[in-house]
Amino acid sequence: xxxxxxxxxxxxxxxxxxxxxxxxxxxxxxxxxxxxxxxxxxxxxxxxxxxxxxxxxxxxxxxxxxxxxxxxxxxxxxxxxxxxxxxxxxxxxxxxxxxxxxxxxxxxxxxxxxxxxxxxxxxxxxxxxxxxxxxxxxxxxxxxxxxxxxxxxxxxxxxxxxxxxxxxxxxxxxxxxxxxxxxxxxxxxxxxxxxxxxxxxxxxxxxxxxxxxxxxxxxxxxxxxxxxxxxxxxxxxxxxxxxxxxxxxxxxxxxxxxxxxxxxxxxxxxxxxxxxxxxxxxxxxxxxxxxxxxxxxxxxxxxxxxxxxxxxxxxxxxxxxxxxxx
Amino acid sequence: xxxxxxxxxxxxxxxxxxxxxxxxxxxxxxxxxxxxxxxxxxxxxxxxxxxxxxxxxxxxxxxxxxxxxxxxxxxxxxxxxxxxxxxxxxxxxxxxxxxxxxxxxxxxxxxxxxxxxxxxxxxxxxxxxxxxxxxxxxxxxxxxxxxxxxxxxxxxxxxxxxxxxxxxxxxxxxxxxxxxxxxxxxxxxxxxxxxxxxxxxxxxxxxxxxxxxxxxxxxxxxxxxxxxxxxxxxxxxxxxxxxxxxxxxxxxxxxxxxxxxxxxxxxxxxxxxxxxxxxxxxxxxxxxxxxxxxxxxxxxxxxxxxxxxxxxxxx
Numbered sequence: 270x271x272x273x274x275x276x277x278x279x280x281x282x283x284x285x286x287x288x289x290x291x292x293x294x295x296x297x298x299x300x301x302x303x304x305x306x307x308x309x310x311x312x313x314x315x316x317x318x319x320x321x322x323x324x325x326x327x328x329x330x331x332x333x334x335x336x337x338x339x340x341x342x343x344x345x346x347x348x349x350x351x352x353x354x355x356x357x358x359x360x361x362x363x364x365x366x367x368x369x370x371x372x373x374x375x376x377x378x379x380x381x382x383x384x385x386x387x388x389x390x391x392x393x394x395x396x397x398x399x400x401x402x403x404x405x406x407x408x409x410x411x412x413x414x415x416x417x418x419x420x421x422x423x424x425x426x427x428x429x430x431x432x433x434x435x436x437x438x439x440x441x442x443x444x445x446x447x448x449x450x451x452x453x454x455x456x457x458x459x460x461x462x463x464x465x466x467x468x469x470x471x472x473x474x475x476x477x478x479x480x481x482x483x484x485x486x487x488x489x490x491x492x493x494x495x496x497x498x499x500x501x502x503x504x505x506x507x508x509x510x511x512x513x514x515x516x517x518x519x520x521x522x523x524x525x526x527x528x529x530x531x532x533x534x535x536x537x538x539x540x541x542x543x544x545x546x547x548x549x550x551x552x553x554x555x556x557x558x559x560x561x562x563x564x565x566x567x568x569x570x571x572x573x574x575x576x577x578x579x580x581x582x583x584x585x586x587x588x589x590x591x592x593x594x595x
Numbered sequence: 596x597x598x599x600x601x602x603x604x605x606x607x608x609x610x611x612x613x614x615x616x617x618x619x620x621x622x623x624x625x626x627x628x629x630x631x632x633x634x635x636x637x638x639x640x641x642x643x644x645x646x647x648x649x650x651x652x653x654x655x656x657x658x659x660x661x662x663x664x665x666x667x668x669x670x671x672x673x674x675x676x677x678x679x680x681x682x683x684x685x686x687x688x689x690x691x692x693x694x695x696x697x698x699x700x701x702x703x704x705x706x707x708x709x710x711x712x713x714x715x716x717x718x719x720x721x722x723x724x725x726x727x728x729x730x731x732x733x734x735x736x737x738x739x740x741x742x743x744x745x746x747x748x749x750x751x752x753x754x755x756x757x758x759x760x761x762x763x764x765x766x767x768x769x770x771x772x773x774x775x776x777x778x779x780x781x782x783x784x785x786x787x788x789x790x791x792x793x794x795x796x797x798x799x800x801x802x803x804x805x806x807x808x809x810x811x812x813x814x815x816x817x818x819x820x821x822x823x824x825x826x827x828x829x830x831x832x833x834x835x836x837x838x839x840x841x842x843x844x845x846x847x848x849x850x851x852x853x854x855x856x857x858x859x860x861x862x863x864x865x866x867x868x869x870x871x872x873x874x875x876x877x878x879x880x881x882x883x884x885x886x887x888x889x890x891x892x893x894x895x896x897x898x899x900x901x902x903x904x905x906x907x908x909x910x
Contacts, residue, residue: 359840365811366717386810387836391692391717393809486712492719493712494691501818501842519713523685525818525845532846536853554685 271567272585273310274471277302277323279333280464281516281559283577283593292593294332299581299591302326306470307583316470316478316511317355317378324351324374324480327466333579334464336372337411339484341420342491347411349373349484350390350498353381356477356506356565363498366391369405370398374482377498379403388498411484423488464579465497467504467513471563473585477511479504479527486518496521501528509534510541512562516575520556524548530562540564545572597902598636598790599884602628602649604659604896605781606832606876609910611893618910621658621896625908628652629898632787633906642795642828643681643704646785650677650700650797653783657739659896661783662698664739665801667746668808673737675699675801676716676815679707682794682823689815692717695731696724700799703815705729714815742804749805781896782814784821784830788880790902796821796828796844803835813838818845826851826882827858833875833892841869847879862887 277299306323314322328336339347351373352363362381365388370376379401380389389397398405465483481504483497495518496503505512505527512527521527529552533544541564549560549572559573561580569582581591604625632649640648654662665673677699678689688707691714696702705727706715715723724731782800798821800814812835813820820831822844829844843865850861858881866875866889876890878897886899900906 354840361840363811384807385836386807387839388811388816389807389809390811391809393807396809397807490710490712490715490719490723492692492715492717492722494689494714494716495712499714499816499818500839501816501845505842519711522713522817523687525822525842528818528842528845528849532849533853536849 273473274563274567274569274584275303275306275310275319275468276561276563276569276571276580276582277306277468278513278515278559278561279327279466279579281573281578282557282575283579285576295579295593296591298330298332299579303581303583303589303591306468310472313473316472316476319470319472320468320478320480321353321374321378323468324466324482325372328372328374328482331413333466334484335466335482338413338416339411340487341412341416343488344491345420347408347484348491350494351377351482352498352500352504353377353480354478354500354504354506356508356511359507361387361500363388363500364390364394365494365498367394368408369395371404371406374480376403419487427488465515467515467561469511469513469561469563471511471565471567475565477506477563477565479506479511479513481513501525503527505531507531508565510562510564512560514558514560516558517556520553521558524552526552526558526560530560541568542570545570549574597884598788599880599886599901600632600636600645600785600787601878601880601886601888601897601899602632602653602785603830603832603876603878604653604783606890606892606895607781608873608892609894622908624656624658625896625898629900629906629908632785633900636787636789639790642787642789642793645787645789646795646797647679647700647704649785650783650799651698654698654700654799659783660781660801661799663737664742665737666742666804667738669805670808671746672808673734673801674808676811677703677797677799678815678817678821679703679797680795680817680821680823682825682828685824687713687817689714689817690716690720691811691815693720695721695733697730697732697736700797702729745804782832784832784878786828786830786878786880788828788882788884792882794823794825794828794880794882796823796830798830818842820844822848824848827879829877829879831875831877832895837870837874843875843877858885859887863889866891
């Protein structure tokens with residue numbers, strides 16, 4: 270056995286003009302979360318406990334697009350979703366459409382462990398949250414002034430777009446100070462906020478787990494569900510590995526990306542990094558996405574086909590890395 | 596090569612002694628839906644149109660657990676969900692939590708074609724339905740006396756009931772092999788490959804009897820209940836939670852793609868080796884015009900036909 274390994278991400282698809290200060294903040298947050306996970310692993314907590322605990326930290330910090338700091342719907346509200354999967358028995362839990370639950374990932378875990386179901390959404394999920402006594406707050410708690418500003422920009426950008434996908438390099442952006450020509454899901458990357466968060470872990474016993482959480486797409490239609498709560502798309506874990514994805518939701522769903530990594534390992538016998546590279550290179554077509562993964566042998570890998578992904582990874586033998594760019 | 600089509604009306608612990616008045620309408624319905632699909636394929640309609648057409652028909656039949664005839668939530672309401680996928684483009688659409696939309700599969704298709712999203716649910720989906728002008732009806736259209744009875748019994752037994760075939764007769768619980776007395780649930784679905792080799796899959800359901808409001812199953816989840824690629828198209832039915840965690844539909848396609856295994860073998864392996872007994876069934880077609888309909892429950896309402904003249908309706 271290879272010892273424990275952990276990876277975290279804060280989203281794939283990064284504005285190349287991201288101010289340095291913001292880059293620093295992101296790296297600090299990733300480092301902090303990584304260290305949290307590392308302590309837990311050194312204390313022999315199981316993979317499923319570690320992924321939940323790390324994602325809770327990412328949700329609580331307003332920097333990335335999950336929990337507090339979530340992207341806003343077209344109505345200016347927050348609707349959060351998350352999923353978690355425990356490799357050894359392939360148990361899973363998912364939630365969507367949360368508006369008051371402080372830590373969506375924990376509710377997803379409760380769905381997995383305390384309900385006869387695997388996926389609860391909207392008012393049903395909110396009711397379940399209250400029954401379980403998880404911490405709930407007003408919807409306003411999750412909304413940050415920064416995202417209110419982003420929503421405005423996104424609406425302006427969409428007013429000009431006819432097609433929700435603009436090819437890279439197109440200069441007809443909105444008039445709102447957006448210089449970068451990079452687009453994802455039809456929005457200039459600086460307003461897109463693809464910063465879904467996730468964590469994958471393999472513990473000392475070789476058990477893998479994965480968790481993903483997000484506020485979703487900026488300016489999304491209310492009721493829109495992305496890839497993050499979908500088992501097999503945004504999140505997957507089995508005996509062999511744990512995977513969490515981020516990026517353009519539609520591309521990830523069409524590719525059932527998380528499951529794909531595990532499937533090529535299982536059916537083609539590819540190693541972890543090979544499987545990750547294969548999926549990123551060949552399964553996404555025009556879609557932009559990234560993912561983090563761990564294998565039961567204590568390996569960690571990541572890949573992305575866009576210009577950056579907020580990520581951090583560490584293994585028990587002392588390796589540790591936090592990065593944004595290629 | 597040539598076209599092929601398969602459809603299902605749910606897998607479950609269908610009693611071997613299912614009374615004639617339960618069997619007949621369902622067999623008739625399967626036959627009728629099969630005919631509709633076959634006619635469409637003969638008329639060279641593309642797979643995506645065919646699967647939508649057939650699933651719409653199945654949704655309108657009150658004996659199956661989708662659209663009209665959907666089972667009820669723990670609050671006595673209906674919450675319907677569906678998904679559809681186009682194998683050649685991998686475009687997909689899904690909806691959940693519908694209360695008034697008469698044909699969930701058609702709304703899923705509209706999500707795929709008319710929005711930048713893949714999946715819409717609950718109020719957001721209902722709003723979209725209104726904007727699109729799709730046919731809606733109030734709950735009385737969907738709720739049947741049979742399902743009201745099933746909910747009552749499930750409540751009395753304090754369990755989420757999975758059987759959709761018939762409400763329990765007093766004292767007939769022993770028939771089920773499952774330890775906890777729950778019986779398997781139905782859903783409807785259709786897969787087809789057209790004369791051009793294009794594949795498509797669609798699945799639609801009311802979910803589990805006495806499910807919590809807000810519970811989503813496998814049917815609207817791409818990769819779990821529905822999947823289509825250039826190799827095959829798959830639609831699943833059974834215990835949603837199990838199908839979701841095992842990403843059944845995607846697994847069949849993945850085995851074909853990565854292990855080079857033929858359709859029948861892949862489908863059989865996933866159902867019989869990967870899923871706990873009594874939890875799942877599926878219908879699948881391959882680009883080469885083959886059909887597979889494995890299930891590990893006592894029965895599965897199903898029908899299929901291929902261009903070379905083969906056809907089958909069975910339980």
